[in-house]
Amino acid sequence: MPDVMADRRNSPRFALILLATITETASQTKIATRTSDVSKTGCYVDTLNPLPKGTKVRVELTRGEELFETVGTVMYVSPGLGMGLQFQEPVAEEQMNILTRWLENSAHLRL
Secondary structure, three states, rough: OOHHHHOOOOOOOOOOOEEEEEEEEOOOEEEEEEEEEEEOOEEEEEOOOEEEOOEEEEEEHHHHHEEEEEEEEEEEEEEEOOEEEEOOOOOOEEEEOOOHHHHHHHHHHOO
């Protein structure tokens, strides 16, 4: 994620590449992509056609056979490159446990 976002982050980020499916809530349009960084509060996904800032989305991240699912909002857009997503709180406990385990196992990738 670009440095301009640094002052707004409240959770450590990890350079964790995960398969991602982002679904726009209103239209059910799906974007198949990947993450370039992930934290407990959000992620940045690579896409040539990011959704507009403020768009509500469903987030599905996959690692191996495990799936993390939550809802979120597009908070940052970098045209032609990607978008930053903030997870809506509270994230379900079982989902947060999956994400926490992934991040703990990726401590060497902390940004």
